[in-house]
Amino acid sequence: DAKTxxxxxxxxxxxxxxxxxxxxxxxxxxxxxxxxxxxxxxGPQYIIHGLKNNETNxxxxxxxxxxxxxxxxxxxxxxxxxxxxxxxxxxxxNSGGYQKVTFGTxxxxxxxx
Amino acid sequence: EAQVTQNPRYLITVTGKKLTxxxxxxxxxxYMSWYRQxxxxxxxxxxxxxxxEVTDKGDVPEGYKVSRKEKRNFPLILESPxxxxxxxxxxxxxxxxxxxxxxxxxxxxxxx
Numbered sequence: 001d002a003k004t005x006x007x008x009x010x011x012x013x014x015x016x017x018x019x020x021x022x023x024x025x026x027x028x029x030x031x032x033x034x035x036x037x038x039x040x041x042x043g044p045q046y047i048i049h050g051l052k053n054n055e056t057n058x059x060x061x062x063x064x065x066x067x068x069x070x071x072x073x074x075x076x077x078x079x080x081x082x083x084x085x086x087x088x089x090x091x092x093x094n095s096g097g098y099q100k101v102t103f104g105t106x107x108x109x110x111x112x113x
Numbered sequence: 114e115a116q117v118t119q120n121p122r123y124l125i126t127v128t129g130k131k132l133t134x135x136x137x138x139x140x141x142x143x144y145m146s147w148y149r150q151x152x153x154x155x156x157x158x159x160x161x162x163x164x165x166e167v168t169d170k171g172d173v174p175e176g177y178k179v180s181r182k183e184k185r186n187f188p189l190i191l192e193s194p195x196x197x198x199x200x201x202x203x204x205x206x207x208x209x210x211x212x213x214x215x216x217x218x219x220x221x222x223x224x225x
Contacts, residue, residue: 032212036214041201041219041221042218042219043117043203043205043216043217043218043219044156044203044216045216046213046214046215049212049213087155087156091214101146101158101214102155102157102158102172103148103155103156103157104155105153105154105155106155
């Protein structure tokens with residue numbers, strides 16, 4: 001499975017957009033990019049995922065580069081409740097089977113009042 | 114409500130005393146997995162199961178066993194726990210329709 005690289009930590013002012021980058025240069029053609037977040041020691045929470053196209057839902061937007069080697073998660077208007085560790089992972093969807101997945105250490109996002 | 118349920122949520126035990134952490138999902142998902150989380154190391158996969166009676170090792174399977182006798186349950190078994198298995202454990206199941214992995218609330222285990 002492809003590995004991901006994320007910055008260890010980032011700060012963002014409340015109300016501003018938070019842009020979290022992720023590198024996944026060894027991603028395979030059938031692997032999706034997923035983003036999860038973990039608040040304190042709770043179970044990781046799904047945010048968004050995509051294959052090639054940019055995606056948007058009620059929580060965030062996902063921008064994937066054309067070569068799919070990197071992506072950016074955008075929280076359009078960060079709030080204090082968005083303070084969490086954000087994980088970028090790559091994994092196959094159902095058609096490819098679901099096997100080993102590595103979460104890594106993620107990016108600790110601190111939203112500042 | 115669709116969910117992944119783990120029990121116990123908190124457990125303190127002693128070295129060598131066998132224990133089982135249960136995981137149950139009510140979503141009829143085929144895929145389930147176990148992770149452990151330690152400070153500075155992120156989430157590491159212990160075991161996963163593609164379906165009933167089909168299990169395979171993740172990145173850190175040593176000291177753990179699993180079973181998948183029915184689709185809804187995927188227990189994690191520590192036959193002889195040791196202090197280095199003190200950790201936060203998460204169970205997850207995969208929704209193949211939505212392509213989303215759903216996690217349980219976690220089980221914090223301390224082995225003395």
